[in-house]
Structures are given as C-alpha cells and as structure tokens.
Amino acid sequence: MNRATRTLRFFALLILYCIAARGFSQNAKLQLDILNKLGEKAARSTDITLDGSMLNFIASVIEKLDDEGDQDVAQLKSIIKGLKGIYIKSFEFDAPGQYSKEDVEAVRSQLGSRWTRIVQSIDKRNHEHDEIYLMKNGDKVAGVVILVAEAREFSVVNIVGDVPIEKISALERHIAANDDDSHRKKPKKGSGHDEE
Amino acid sequence: MTKSRPGFIICLAAAFCLAAAPRASAADDFGRIVHHIETQYHVHRQHRWAMGLAGFVVKFYHFAGVKSLKGAIFENQVFLDAGADTKFDEVIRAALDSGWQPMVQSWDRHSGERTYIYARYVTSKNGTDMKVLIVSLEPNEAVVLQVKMDPRKFTDFVEEATAGHNHHNHPRPAETQGEPRVEALSPAQPSWDGMCLMADAGAPSQP
Numbered sequence: 409m410n411r412a413t414r415t416l417r418f419f420a421l422l423i424l425y426c427i428a429a430r431g432f433s434q435n436a437k438l439q440l441d442i443l444n445k446l447g448e449k450a451a452r453s454t455d456i457t458l459d460g461s462m463l464n465f466i467a468s469v470i471e472k473l474d475d476e477g478d479q480d481v482a483q484l485k486s487i488i489k490g491l492k493g494i495y496i497k498s499f500e501f502d503a504p505g506q507y508s509k510e511d512v513e514a515v516r517s518q519l520g521s522r523w524t525r526i527v528q529s530i531d532k533r534n535h536e537h538d539e540i541y542l543m544k545n546g547d548k549v550a551g552v553v554i555l556v557a558e559a560r561e562f563s564v565v566n567i568v569g570d571v572p573i574e575k576i577s578a579l580e581r582h583i584a585a586n587d588d589d590s591h592r593k594k595p596k597k598g599s600g601h602d603e604e
Numbered sequence: 605m606t607k608s609r610p611g612f613i614i615c616l617a618a619a620f621c622l623a624a625a626p627r628a629s630a631a632d633d634f635g636r637i638v639h640h641i642e643t644q645y646h647v648h649r650q651h652r653w654a655m656g657l658a659g660f661v662v663k664f665y666h667f668a669g670v671k672s673l674k675g676a677i678f679e680n681q682v683f684l685d686a687g688a689d690t691k692f693d694e695v696i697r698a699a700l701d702s703g704w705q706p707m708v709q710s711w712d713r714h715s716g717e718r719t720y721i722y723a724r725y726v727t728s729k730n731g732t733d734m735k736v737l738i739v740s741l742e743p744n745e746a747v748v749l750q751v752k753m754d755p756r757k758f759t760d761f762v763e764e765a766t767a768g769h770n771h772h773n774h775p776r777p778a779e780t781q782g783e784p785r786v787e788a789l790s791p792a793q794p795s796w797d798g799m800c801l802m803a804d805a806g807a808p809s810q811p
Contacts, residue, residue: 447711450713451712451713451714452710452711452712452713452714453709453710453711454708454709454710455706455708455709455710456707456708456709457705457706457707457708458707461725462705462707462723465734465755465759468755468759469758469759469762471759472759472760472762472763472766473762473763473766
C-alpha cells in the first residue's frame with residue numbers, strides 16, 4: 409500500500425467518523441419556527457419556549473419549594489432536574505384543512521434515525537393522528553416529541569433532556585386522580601340541592 | 605406654616621410617587637406597550653397611585669429580591685376589536701428586538717385575548733438580574749407588568765415562604781387520625797335533640 413492510498417484511506421475514515429459523530433450528536437431540539445406561518449390562519453395559537461437560563465431559573469425555584477409531605481412537588485423536582493428545554497407550538501383552527509400534510513411532514517422529517525416512534529394513534533373517522541417519538545441516549549431519554557394532528561388542531565410538544573417517562577406518567581395519574589376527586593366533590597349546577 | 609406642613613408633605617410624597625410611576629410615554633418596552641393600549645383602545649390605567657407607590661417602595665426595599673416594579677392595570681374597560689389589532693404584534697415584536705426572550709405567547713383571534721410572558725437577564729452591580737415582562741389582554745381588562753429581580757434572592761424568598769407552608773396545609777398526624785373518628789362517630793349519633801331553625805315546621809322529622 410503506497411503512501412497516497414494510505415492518506416486517502418485516512419481521509420475516508422475521518423469523513424466517515426465525522427458523519428457518524430454528527431449523527432450521534434443530533435440535537436433533540438426541533439426547529440419549530442417553520443410552523444409560525446400557521447399562526448396567521450389559526451384562531452388560537454400558543455407558543456411556549458422554556459430553555460437555557462430561564463428553565464434553570466424555574467428549576468431553581470421549584471427546587472427551593474418545600475416538598476415535605478407533597479408528592480407532586482417531589483415528583484416535579486425530579487422531572488425538571490434533567491430537562492434542557494420545553495418547546496410547545498399549538499394551533500387551533502376554525503375550519504378543517506387549514507394546515508397541510510407538508511406542515512406535519514416538516515416536523516416529522518426532522519426526526520432522524522435516532523428517534524423512535526413509541527406511540528401512534530390514528531382515528532380516520534375524526535381525522536386524528538397522534539404520535540409520540542422518543543430519542544434515547546444510552547439508557548437515558550434525550551428528548552420527546554408529541555405530535556397531535558387533528559382536523560382543527562395541530563400541536564407539537566418538544567421536550568429536550570432527560571425525561572423520566574415513568575415519573576411523568578406517575579404524576580399525570582396522580583393529578584388525574586385528584587381531578588376526578590375534585591369533580592366528584594363538586595355538586596352539579598342546579599342539582600346540588602337534590603343531591604343533598 | 606405649621607398648618608401647611610402636612611399639605612406640603614403630601615405634595616412631596618405625591619411628587620415622589622409620580623416620579624416613580626412609569627409614564628406611558630417612557631421609551632422602554634413597558635411604556636410602549638402601555639401607550640399602545642391606551643391610544644388604541646382609548647382606555648385609562650387604574651390604581652395608578654397604588655402601582656406607583658409599590659414601584660417607589662420596591663426601589664428602596666427589595667422585597668423578595670424585586671428591585672423594580674412597573675405595572676399598569678386596566679379593569680372593566682372595553683377593548684374593542686382586540687382581535688383585529690395587528691399593531692399590537694408589532695409593538696411586541698419591537699420588544700423582542702430589544703433583547704427579551706419569549707417564554708409564553710398566546711393569542712385568540714376571536715376574543716382578542718393575548719398573553720405574553722417575556723424574560724431577559726441584565727447585568728447589575730451585584731451580578732445578574734432578571735427582568736420579566738407580562739402582558740395580558742382580555743376582552744374587558746388588561747395587565748402589563750414589568751419586574752426586575754435578583755433571581756437568587758427570589759429563590760431564597762420562595763424557599764423561606766414555602767418552608768412552613770406544607771406543614772400548615774397538610775394535617776398533622778393527630779388531625780389525620782382524628783378525621784376517620786369523626787366519620788365513624790357521625791352515624792353513631794342518629795338522635796339529635798336539637799332544633800334545626802332552617803327546617804320546615806311542617807316537614808316530618810328525620811328517622
């Protein structure tokens with residue numbers, strides 16, 4: 409093997425390494441600004457961006473909350489600890505067909521090979537298409553994307569960082585249970601006297 | 605002279621409060637947004653004195669790490685055609701240009717409801733302060749609030765404020781033990797000899 413071939417092989421390996429490294433360092437943060445144009449058609453739009461120093465500040469405030477005896481706060485603390493960013497874009501429309509398949513595809517195309525679809529729910533009757541994607545970094549979760557594409561609503565939730573799924577679901581179950589309790593306790597309007 | 609002294613003090617205090625109160629024409633983002641609301645919807649700020657006084661007090665006494673406070677409240681006023689107010693977005697976008705980072709932006713085209721929460725870090729003598737700008741516009745009320753605070757002191761305040769909070773909210777063990785006892789006792793007292801004043805005189809008594 410002459411020197412030129414060896415150099416060529418070295419550069420080829422270097423390029424391959426760079427491509428691989430780029431793939432592995434793929435950020436879990438999606439470019440959601442491409443959806444901003446939908447805001448002009450939407451009847452209601454919500455845009456939430458929590459990252460960097462702002463998220464750290466919120467995390468530090470939550471961290472200081474006294475969680476003694478409060479399971480929700482303790483769970484919230486452990487959830488927010490590993491997060492690096494929360495990005496939400498949600499659009500509600502007056503009529504169906506205000507966003508195109510290309511808009512959905514523009515988000516989906518950013519979910520490369522490191523993303524795994526863990527949930528897909530399709531309701532053709534109501535034109536609902538919901539998906540949840542997960543990016544894993546070893547044993548840990550590096551990011552989550554929730555895609556909700558319904559006839560009159562299009563929402564994308566992008567959470568970057570170590571998302572403890574089991575803790576979120578536990579917290580969600582706990583909050584849902586509390587909500588049920590509070591609804592049960594609330595007397596129905598107009599029928600409160602009868603129930604008593 | 606002696607008689608006019610209280611009046612003089614009140615005038616002086618008023619002058620201080622007015623000086624501390626943010627003027628709508630001020631060149632900052634808060635002023636621009638308030639000015640836009642006032643001119644676009646022909647509404648007037650309420651509780652201006654209270655907000656001015658609060659801002660004045662906060663300047664000298666940094667409660668919860670808050671170093672400055674500017675607030676404008678518009679209550680029970682009609683914000684006509686708020687949904688069609690496209691200039692509002694321009695004013696908000698101008699705020700973005702001056703370094704604010706958007707945290708929450710929400711807009712409802714039909715009701716004209718808008719909510720904006722922006723934040724940014726600014727360097728100060730003692731380190732870094734955080735500025736938060738909150739704008740909420742609803743069909744019949746609006747609030748614009750700008751707060752500058754020391755994040756470290758604010759988190760310390762939160763820690764202090766919530767330190768004993770849960771102990772008050774959650775029942776003590778003795779109270780927890782007491783609750784079922786009450787429930788258990790209530791069915792065991794079916795006969796109550798008292799008289800219910802609210803009960804209908806003709807209604808049959810409970811078994």
